[in-house]
Amino acid sequence: MGMDGGRERLVVIGGDAAGMAAASQARRMKGPDALEIVAFERGDYTSYSACGIPYWVGGEVSGPKELIARTPEEHRARDIDLRMRTEVVEIDVAGQRVRARDVDLGAESWTSYDKLVIATGARPIRPDMPGVDAPGVHGVQTLGDGRALIDTLEGTRGRRAVVVGAGYIGVEMAEALINRGYEVTVVDRGAEPMSTLDPDMGRLVHQAMTGLGVTMVTGTEVTRMLTGDDGRVRGVATADSEYPADVVVLGIGVRPETGLARAAGLPLGAHQGLLTDRSMRVRGHENIWAGGDCVEVLDLVSGQERYIALGTHANKHGQVIGTNAGGGYATFPGVVGTAVSKVCDLEIARTGLREKDARRSGLQFVTATIESTSRAGYYPGASPMTVKMLAERRTGRLLGVQIVGREGAGKRVDIAAVALTAGLTVEQMTALDLGYAPPFSPVWDPVLVAARKATKAVRDS
Amino acid sequence: MGMDGGRERLVVIGGDAAGMAAASQARRMKGPDALEIVAFERGDYTSYSACGIPYWVGGEVSGPKELIARTPEEHRARDIDLRMRTEVVEIDVAGQRVRARDVDLGAESWTSYDKLVIATGARPIRPDMPGVDAPGVHGVQTLGDGRALIDTLEGTRGRRAVVVGAGYIGVEMAEALINRGYEVTVVDRGAEPMSTLDPDMGRLVHQAMTGLGVTMVTGTEVTRMLTGDDGRVRGVATADSEYPADVVVLGIGVRPETGLARAAGLPLGAHQGLLTDRSMRVRGHENIWAGGDCVEVLDLVSGQERYIALGTHANKHGQVIGTNAGGGYATFPGVVGTAVSKVCDLEIARTGLREKDARRSGLQFVTATIESTSRAGYYPGASPMTVKMLAERRTGRLLGVQIVGREGAGKRVDIAAVALTAGLTVEQMTALDLGYAPPFSPVWDPVLVAARKATKAVRDS
Numbered sequence: 005m006g007m008d009g010g011r012e013r014l015v016v017i018g019g020d021a022a023g024m025a026a027a028s029q030a031r032r033m034k035g036p037d038a039l040e041i042v043a044f045e046r047g048d049y050t051s052y053s054a055c056g057i058p059y060w061v062g063g064e065v066s067g068p069k070e071l072i073a074r075t076p077e078e079h080r081a082r083d084i085d086l087r088m089r090t091e092v093v094e095i096d097v098a099g100q101r102v103r104a105r106d107v108d109l110g111a112e113s114w115t116s117y118d119k120l121v122i123a124t125g126a127r128p129i130r131p132d133m134p135g136v137d138a139p140g141v142h143g144v145q146t147l148g149d150g151r152a153l154i155d156t157l158e159g160t161r162g163r164r165a166v167v168v169g170a171g172y173i174g175v176e177m178a179e180a181l182i183n184r185g186y187e188v189t190v191v192d193r194g195a196e197p198m199s200t201l202d203p204d205m206g207r208l209v210h211q212a213m214t215g216l217g218v219t220m221v222t223g224t225e226v227t228r229m230l231t232g233d234d235g236r237v238r239g240v241a242t243a244d245s246e247y248p249a250d251v252v253v254l255g256i257g258v259r260p261e262t263g264l265a266r267a268a269g270l271p272l273g274a275h276q277g278l279l280t281d282r283s284m285r286v287r288g289h290e291n292i293w294a295g296g297d298c299v300e301v302l303d304l305v306s307g308q309e310r311y312i313a314l315g316t317h318a319n320k321h322g323q324v325i326g327t328n329a330g331g332g333y334a335t336f337p338g339v340v341g342t343a344v345s346k347v348c349d350l351e352i353a354r355t356g357l358r359e360k361d362a363r364r365s366g367l368q369f370v371t372a373t374i375e376s377t378s379r380a381g382y383y384p385g386a387s388p389m390t391v392k393m394l395a396e397r398r399t400g401r402l403l404g405v406q407i408v409g410r411e412g413a414g415k416r417v418d419i420a421a422v423a424l425t426a427g428l429t430v431e432q433m434t435a436l437d438l439g440y441a442p443p444f445s446p447v448w449d450p451v452l453v454a455a456r457k458a459t460k461a462v463r464d465s
Numbered sequence: 466m467g468m469d470g471g472r473e474r475l476v477v478i479g480g481d482a483a484g485m486a487a488a489s490q491a492r493r494m495k496g497p498d499a500l501e502i503v504a505f506e507r508g509d510y511t512s513y514s515a516c517g518i519p520y521w522v523g524g525e526v527s528g529p530k531e532l533i534a535r536t537p538e539e540h541r542a543r544d545i546d547l548r549m550r551t552e553v554v555e556i557d558v559a560g561q562r563v564r565a566r567d568v569d570l571g572a573e574s575w576t577s578y579d580k581l582v583i584a585t586g587a588r589p590i591r592p593d594m595p596g597v598d599a600p601g602v603h604g605v606q607t608l609g610d611g612r613a614l615i616d617t618l619e620g621t622r623g624r625r626a627v628v629v630g631a632g633y634i635g636v637e638m639a640e641a642l643i644n645r646g647y648e649v650t651v652v653d654r655g656a657e658p659m660s661t662l663d664p665d666m667g668r669l670v671h672q673a674m675t676g677l678g679v680t681m682v683t684g685t686e687v688t689r690m691l692t693g694d695d696g697r698v699r700g701v702a703t704a705d706s707e708y709p710a711d712v713v714v715l716g717i718g719v720r721p722e723t724g725l726a727r728a729a730g731l732p733l734g735a736h737q738g739l740l741t742d743r744s745m746r747v748r749g750h751e752n753i754w755a756g757g758d759c760v761e762v763l764d765l766v767s768g769q770e771r772y773i774a775l776g777t778h779a780n781k782h783g784q785v786i787g788t789n790a791g792g793g794y795a796t797f798p799g800v801v802g803t804a805v806s807k808v809c810d811l812e813i814a815r816t817g818l819r820e821k822d823a824r825r826s827g828l829q830f831v832t833a834t835i836e837s838t839s840r841a842g843y844y845p846g847a848s849p850m851t852v853k854m855l856a857e858r859r860t861g862r863l864l865g866v867q868i869v870g871r872e873g874a875g876k877r878v879d880i881a882a883v884a885l886t887a888g889l890t891v892e893q894m895t896a897l898d899l900g901y902a903p904p905f906s907p908v909w910d911p912v913l914v915a916a917r918k919a920t921k922a923v924r925d926s
Binding site for chain 2: 336437443
C-alpha cells in the first residue's frame with residue numbers, strides 16, 4: 005500500500021551500482037505516476053566505479069568525475085527522490101519502514117515502503133593493529149579514500165610504499181604506485197600472492213611482480229604500523245622485520261556491510277552476506293530485494309554460496325531487482341567466479357574453482373597446466389601464457405581455469421566462463437570453434453591446448 | 466591387410482596441416498611395429514601455416530621457415546615415410562591402393578593401403594579472365610606463392626597495388642601491402658567488403674579501410690588484367706574503369722581440391738567438398754578419412770554443411786583422424802563458423818549465422834546492434850566496438866555475432882562461439898560471468914550489452 009492511493013513506494017538503501025541500477029531499471033519499468041522511488045545514500049557520490057580507483061591513483065584516469073557513471077542530479081532528473089548524505093540506520097521489516105538519519109544534522113525520520121531494496125555494499129577489512137589509523141595509512145574502497153590517498157601521495161612526495169595484501173586490489177595498487185614512481189613492497193600472509201589462484205599459479209604472479217621491480221614479502225603477516233614522532237606512518241612491522249614506507253595502502257579486501265540487515269533479522273549466510281533467491285529477493289521476504297556487495301551469490305560450479313564484491317555483479321543484480329520490483333521478471337542465476345586483473349603488463353585471470361574449492365565441494369578432479377602463446381608463435385608480440393585447467397574426475401566436466409600471461413591472456417578466461425556456465429566437459433571444449441588468425445591466436449588456442457591435456461588426464465582418472 | 470604380416474599401412478594424401486596432424490597423431494597412437502605410415506606431398510613443404518603468408522609478405526614474419534611447424538625431416542624422424550614432390554593421381558577404392566607420380570621424373574607406382582587419409586586441401590579460385598597469368602599477378606595460397614609475390618615486390622619496387630577480393634585474404638593482403646609502403650586499391654564485387662559479415666557490418670569495415678588510406682572499390686567486378694608491352698601486369702579493368710597497379714594480388718578464396726576424390730567416386734557435397742561423418746570418415750567408407758580444406762563441415766547452428774578453409778579446423782580434423790585411424794576414438798562435432806581477422810588496427814570477427822544464412826536455414830530471427838568500448842570508457846586505450854547479434858525469434862537462441870572494432874574486439878567473438886556451441890539463449894547470455902576490470906572491459910561487457918538488447922527484441926517478437 006503506497007502513501008497516496010495506488011502509487012507504490014520503492015525505497016532503496018545505498019546509492020552505488022546495485023542500488024541505483026535497481027532504481028533506474030524500476031523507473032524504466034514504471035513511471036512516476038505508478039511508482040515513487042526514494043533512495044538513500046550516506047556518502048557524497050552515486051553510481052561510481054570503485055574498481056577504477058587504482059587507475060585514478062595511478063594517473064591513468066584524471067579525476068573522480070570520470071569514475072562516476074551517473075550523478076545525483078542525473079538520477080533526480082529521472083524522477084528518483086535521491087537523498088544524499090542520509091544514512092538508513094534501521095529497517096523495520098514488520099512496519100515496512102526505514103529510519104534515516106541526516107549525516108550532517110543528525111535529524112532522523114521514518115519512511116515507509118511497499119518494496120525495499122538493500123544495496124548497502126561492503127566495508128573494507130581494516131585490520132585491528134597498532135597504528136592502522138595513522139596518517140599515511142590508506143584504504144581504497146571509496147572515492148573519498150582515493151582522494152585522500154592521492155592527497156597523501158602528492159603532499160608527501162615520498163618514494164617508498166608498502167601495500168598490505170596481494171589480492172586484486174593489492175596488485176592493482178602496486179601498479180598504481182609503480183606508475184607514480186614509488187618503490188613498492190607488497191606484504192601478504194599467503195605463501196604466494198593472489199590467493200584467488202592456486203599457489204602454483206600464484207607463484208607465476210610472484211615471479212612476474214618481482215620482475216617488475218616489486219619487493220614481494222609473502223607468508224608474512226603485518227603486525228603493526230610503524231609511526232614517526234609526528235604520528236605519521238613510516239613503515240610496517242612483521243614478526244621478523246620492518247619495511248620502511250612513506251605511505252601504506254591496505255588492500256585486504258572487503259566484507260559485506262550487513263549490520264542493518266542483521267539487526268532487522270534478515271537472513272545472512274556463512275560469509276555474512278544477505279541470502280537471496282534467484283530473483284534477488286531476500287529469502288523469506290516477498291517485498292525486499294538485495295544485491296551488490298552486501299549479498300552472497302550462488303556459485304554455479306560448486307553449488308554453494310560465495311561472497312564476491314565486484315561491480316559487474318552489482319550492476320546485474322540491480323538490473324534484475326529493478327525489473328522485478330518494477331513488476332517484470334528477471335533472474336540472476338549465479339556466478340562461476342570469473343575475475344581478471346593486471347599489474348603493468350602482467351594479466352591474471354581465473355574462473356570456476358581452485359583446487360581447494362573443488363576439494364571443499366566434494367569434487368574429485370584432475371588438473372592440466374600448459375604453456376602457450378597469445379598469438380601464433382611466429383607473429384610479432386606473441387607472449388607466453390600459462391593456462392591451468394581443472395576438470396572433474398570421470399565426468400570430465402570443466403571445473404575451473406586460471407591464466408597468467410601478458411597481453412591477450414586475461415579475457416581468454418571468458419571462453420572458460422561460458423563453458424562453465426554451459427556445463428561443458430573438457431573434451432567438448434577441445435572442439436570449440438574459437439577465433440583463429442595468426443595475430444590473435446596460435447592455430448590451437450591456449451585454452452584448447454589445456455583442454456586437450458585435461459582430456460587426457462580425465463581419461464587416465 | 467598390411468604388407469607384412471600384422472602391420473597395417475596408413476596412406477596419407479597431402480602433407481599439410483590435416484594430413485600430417487593425422488599422421489603424427491596416428492603415430493602417437495601406434496608405433497612403427499604396428500602401423501606403417503606413408504604420406505605423399507606433391508609440393509616442397511609440410512605442415513605450414515598458409516594463414517601466416519600475409520604477415521610474411523607484410524614483413525612481420527621474416528621468412529617462410531617460421532611458418533613451417535614441422536619439416537619433412539622432422540616427420541621422417543617420427544617414422545613417417547614421407548614422399549615429397551610426389552603427387553597422388555588416382556585412388557583405387559576397390560583395390561585399396563593409390564597411384565602416385567614423381568613430380569620431377571614422372572615415374573608412377575601403386576601403393577596399397579589398409580587405411581587412407583585424404584587431405585588434399587584447397588586450390589585458389591583463379592578467375593578465368595584475360596591477363597590473369599601475366600607476371601605480377603599473384604595468388605597467396607602456398608609458400609611458393611608467397612615467395613613469388615615477395616620477389617615481385619622486391620624486384621619491381623612498385624608503389625601501387627590492387628587486391629582483387631575483400632574477404633579475409635584480401636583485407637589481410639591490403640594490410641601487408643600497406644606495410645610495404647604501397648598505395649592499395651581493393652576491388653570487390655560485393656556491395657560491401659567482408660561478405661562473411663552482414664552488409665551493415667561490412668560497411669563499418671569499408672569506412673575503416675578507407676580511413677586507413679585504402680581505396681575501396683565495391684560492387685564492381687574485375688573483368689581483365691591490363692598488361693604492358695613487356696607482358697607484365699599494369700593494372701586491372703572493370704566494366705567502368707581502370708585501376709593502375711604494379712602488382713595485383715588475387716584474394717578471392719579457395720575451393721576444395723577434390724578432383725581425385727570425385728574421380729574415385731567418393732561423396733561430395735554441394736560445395737564440392739568431401740562429406741564425412743562425425744569421426745571424419747568419408748561417408749560410406751569404413752577405412753577412408755578426410756579432413757582439412759578438402760571437406761565440408763557441419764554447421765552446428767544451421768544444421769547444414771558448409772565449406773570453410775581454415776587451419777584451425779584442419780588441425781582439429783587431423784587430430785581426430787589420427788586418433789581414429791590409430792585405433793582410438795574421437796569426433797569432430799562441427800563448427801559454428803567463427804572467424805577473426807585484422808587489417809592494421811581494425812579487428813573483424815564473426816561467428817554463427819549472418820542474416821542471409823538464417824533466412825536460408827528457415828530460421829526467423831531478430832537482430833540487435835550496439836556500440837560499446839573495449840575497456841571501461843574512462844580507461845586509457847578504450848576503443849569503440851560495434852557488436853551485432855542475431856537471435857532466433859521466440860526461442861531467443863543465439864544465432865550469430867559479428868564484431869567490428871579495434872584492439873580487444875576480435876577475440877571477444879569467442880564468448881559467442883562457446884555460447885553457440887552450448888545453445889544458449891541471448892537472455893541466458895545476459896547473465897554470463899565474464900571477466901571484468903576497467904583495463905579489460907566496461908562493467909557490462911559489449912557482448913552482454915548486445916545480449917540485453919537482443920533479449921528485448923526477442924520479447925517483442
